[in-house]
Amino acid sequence: MIAELGLAALWLAAALAFLQMAAGALALRAGPDSEIARLTRPGAVVQGALALVSFAALLYVFAVTDLSVALVAANSHSLKPWIYKVSGAWGNHEGSMLLWVTVMALAGGLIALVERRLPERTMQATLAAQGFVALGFYAFLLLSSNPFARLEPAAREGLGLNPLLQDIGLALHPPTLYLGYVGLSVAFSFAVGALLTRQVTPDFARVMRPWVLGAWIFLTLGITAGSYWAYYELGWGGWWFWDPVENASLMPWLAATALLHSVSVLASRDALRVWTIMLGVVAFSMSMVGTFLVRSGILTSVHAFAVDPERGSFILALLAIYIGGALLLFALRAATISEGERFSVASREGALVFNNVMLSGILAIVLLGTLYPLLTEAFGVRVSVGPPYFNPVSAIFAIPMFAVMAVGPLLRWRRDRWGRIGKQLALIAALLLAGLVLISMIGGIALLPLLGLAFALALGVASFLPLRGRRLARTPLATWGMVIAHFGIAVSLFGMASESAFSTERLAALEIGQATTVGPWQVELAAVGPQAGPNWTALAGQMVARYDGGNPVEIVPMARSFWAPPQQTSESVLVTRWNGQLYAVLGDAAEGGRWQVRLWWKPFVTFIWYGGGLIALGGMLSLIGRVAGDLKRRRVRRRARQRREDAEVPA
């Protein structure tokens, strides 16, 4: 019953998406005050509510493990812990696509509900675009991936969820990432709306900015969490594999980061009009390309739940319509957008443009590297593209970007002289040089980690320079946000470079009672014994780890065997100190009563994710600052209007 309710809500939501699209489009002709235009906003709001009902229905059937629903029977199991039953709702193809459209519908409903600053005509066009995109994905869901399909007769027991996905990381990672991924659809729709009605103005940028910022924060958090999840769950000791699925989340982030900065330029300086529109289209296009890569089954990974060519071609057709259509519209209208304000090279706009281009360059490199194996496979050549390609090639663009990032915020808008910030420039350059010289004296560090460490040092200090000479209590929140986010990049960069430069690894077969060392750690294998959990049994290795001869820490890495579905995973153990992490994995039994043990000491590796957190925090501060400032402006304007009206009454 609940499943049918969910399905009905989904069909209704799709119908409303059509209404929203049609009403918005007709309103472009009929005018924003026409009868038909009044349907658009309520249509979007109700559509959001219906999608939410549908998603709630899916959560319900998973929570009670309703095995008469095919999706539940295929992906859940009655013995699973409760939290993984619920999170299993989006741990599969159909459920995650439902989450996708739900987020899209909610975002559309939200802009329909709260956004009143734009000309109504532009809003109508925006909502029509949002409805148009949503409609395609509803069709995909309803026609080829119905999450509520019944199973006749009902299964006795579910097939279970991939044990790798039975983790708290999974409970949070996909929804967070999707909020970012799909949140960018709002930027896309605003861009299309602005193009259709030729309203590319600073006002438009101010309206778009909080949405881009919000989506970008979620993307940042989602990527950070996903990277940490891969790091501790896969047991390979790496934190980023340049896997196509990871790239699929990185590409929208790169585009959104560029968009975030260019939309700021448009909002405060009325420059970069065309470029901002372009990035708005590209950012969500990257989200859709990512969805295609992950959901079409063209890739094989833990994220690709099913291989089904029909689904692949369906998403590919949607991609062609939406990306192709938006780019065509862009090509037709871009020339009619008049040029914005000009600026000189030595200005904050100049620095932002430079870094926008660098980000786009990195985006192009990641995109080509991700698609290359797919292209060559069409010609029967199988290749894989990994870190030897991505790391150095993206660094060619990333390093100048870091340099300009250190300097850019110190420059004034519109026109500046390098001489004015000479002292700061000298400080940054000195830090960079000192870092390069001192760190290379340690010896044995490859070029990229060396550059990473030096730039992290310089950028870490430089990111606080914009606060110099300001009264800290009166500095706007948005400025604090920028400072903290840029500092977060430096922190993250330091973590990456340090992990790559200073990690040590020990692979050994130990007898019970035998010890080995890795970096400053001494690790003793005390015992190996069986352990049991709710849906797994495990071999658990009891180890005692000492940092530099200090207090013993007991750790228990395991090799778990799940029985539904039958699969083995290795549960690594992390010991976190302020200066790094010990990473321990238990392997197989070796001859002579020994056990394989794999240990890593990764100095400052945690900084990677602390940095990610700081970047997101910076985004949040900036968002709060912008929204609060906006509300304040509205209040002031309302009060001014009231006072005017009050003054008029006696006269």
Place this chain on the structure above:
Amino acid sequence: MSAMKPKHQRLVLVVLALIALVAAALLAVYALRNQASYFYLPEQMRDDPPAVGQAVRLGGMVEPGSLMTQSDGVTINFAVTGRESSRIPVRFSGIVPDLFVEGSGVVAEGRLGPDGVFLADNLLAKHDENYVPRELEGMGEHQAAEMAEETTVGLQ
């Protein structure tokens, strides 16, 4: 550049951005030709071996009876077989994937050593029924038939 005629600023920006993007694309294509690691079947590696030290991937079946663990307990030697009785010896140090057994499919990432032994940094085995390394999918056709022959001989 502030002396530049402001009239053409947008044009100049567009051109510069295009140059940067084209440069990125050319760089990517150049690097991809050198850095992509190619996939080899054992018979291909025997007939036309890659340069020593170049990162490649080798995929095939783990030869039954070839798996040997060395005395350090973590280094293994085995052979990967393909069509036409091709056979490439492989050495790997580390914890093997859970479903890595003799007679199963494997993809080894690594490089060919000067002595003709493939030094694997990483082994990808069939992970579970849903996750098969991409390279192992198409391989089933000929080898699955051979495997089926081998395994059904005893039953008849």
